[in-house]
Amino acid sequence: MIKPEVIHQVYLVIVQKAFPVCIALFLAISSLDSVAESSEMVVAVQVEDRDEQVIDAAASEALLRLLMQTSGDPDISKKPDILAALRSARNLLSLYRFELVGGQLTFFAQFERNEIEALLRQSRSSYWTSNPPPIMFWLVIDDVEGRRFGNTFNEQPIWQRLSDDFEALGVNLRRPLYDLADSHLVTPDVLWDRDLGPILEGSERYGMNHILIGRLVKLSKGRFIGDWNYFHADTQLSENIEADSLRDIVIPAVNLAVKEMKSLYAINLVPVSDKTSLGITVRNVVSLDDYLGVLTAINKIRTLKHYRTESVMGGNLRLRLFGIPDGHTLFRLMVDIEELQGISGPVDGLNEIVLGWQGY
Numbered sequence: 026m027i028k029p030e031v032i033h034q035v036y037l038v039i040v041q042k043a044f045p046v047c048i049a050l051f052l053a054i055s056s057l058d059s060v061a062e063s064s065e066m067v068v069a070v071q072v073e074d075r076d077e078q079v080i081d082a083a084a085s086e087a088l089l090r091l092l093m094q095t096s097g098d099p100d101i102s103k104k105p106d107i108l109a110a111l112r113s114a115r116n117l118l119s120l121y122r123f124e125l126v127g128g129q130l131t132f133f134a135q136f137e138r139n140e141i142e143a144l145l146r147q148s149r150s151s152y153w154t155s156n157p158p159p160i161m162f163w164l165v166i167d168d169v170e171g172r173r174f175g176n177t178f179n180e181q182p183i184w185q186r187l188s189d190d191f192e193a194l195g196v197n198l199r200r201p202l203y204d205l206a207d208s209h210l211v212t213p214d215v216l217w218d219r220d221l222g223p224i225l226e227g228s229e230r231y232g233m234n235h236i237l238i239g240r241l242v243k244l245s246k247g248r249f250i251g252d253w254n255y256f257h258a259d260t261q262l263s264e265n266i267e268a269d270s271l272r273d274i275v276i277p278a279v280n281l282a283v284k285e286m287k288s289l290y291a292i293n294l295v296p297v298s299d300k301t302s303l304g305i306t307v308r309n310v311v312s313l314d315d316y317l318g319v320l321t322a323i324n325k326i327r328t329l330k331h332y333r334t335e336s337v338m339g340g341n342l343r344l345r346l347f348g349i350p351d352g353h354t355l356f357r358l359m360v361d362i363e364e365l366q367g368i369s370g371p372v373d374g375l376n377e378i379v380l381g382w383q384g385y
Contacts, residue, residue, distance in 0.1 A: 066138055068134050069132070095195060097286070121135060146296055151294070152327075154327065157286050161228045161231060163201065164216075164239040165241075173213050176200075183271060190275060194283050196283060207230070210223045224236060225256075238255075240254070249271075251267070251274045264277040297348055299330075302345050303346045303351065303352065305377065307342040325362050331347050332347060368381050
């Protein structure tokens, strides 16, 4: 009887010998460019009935919500290309349906991600390369009773307004529990004085390092004086505002934080020709599983139009990506793809990037 370890060694030799042949077959079969996988994006809109005009209006609202969430731009509807798309949003639907949700008739609009990306590219809009991390929101109030945490029923409208406005731009806002553990580290005076040491420690309890601190003074007749402070790593930004309404006091906080987060987690999409491409070499591709794994990872890259497998030699897989203009953009788009790690680029003055395959 042949020992199991001998059978395993023979199997490995066969696989290693067969790998170049398998890749050659794949290259021969895939003579045409491979199209990056698309995905559906669904938005729910509450409606009154199933009338044709209602469908048109709901499709437009759904598209606008989706564009704002994927771009982080509250003014995106002002762009001519976007405005034209909103007027004919129904034509961009890949599917729609009506359902009763909690007794409310709801319109579910489905769009293809590549269609949304193409529209953002055409309008030269910003684009979240991945889901941005949440922001921890601490609120302190100064009123007739002195300084206190802004965690009472009276501050619920402030929280809800902020949360909704951030969510509309693709960012999640979180607030602390304000429990004993929080109070041990962070007091109202600590927040008011912006003592970063305890605030950072208190936020790390929740695993967050993007922090928004609101310091509000309530005046008579519903007026506010607001002081917003955003912190992340070495970045510290602030905005002071006096306003007559909750809406006006909140807008600067949202703009302040989202603008900075877009500098970290977003890119500006621009029109590219069908010939715009980026060459990449992926190292450590030594088996058929590695090859298929790399292609699976490549398909996760957002805004990628299509790609071409060009060669494989000595564990190096060479691909050409279309729709991505440069290596900086590629690295931003790969931030959530842990299997591929950037090694170097550009190479020899060319627009080429070297990546390392980490396997599974």
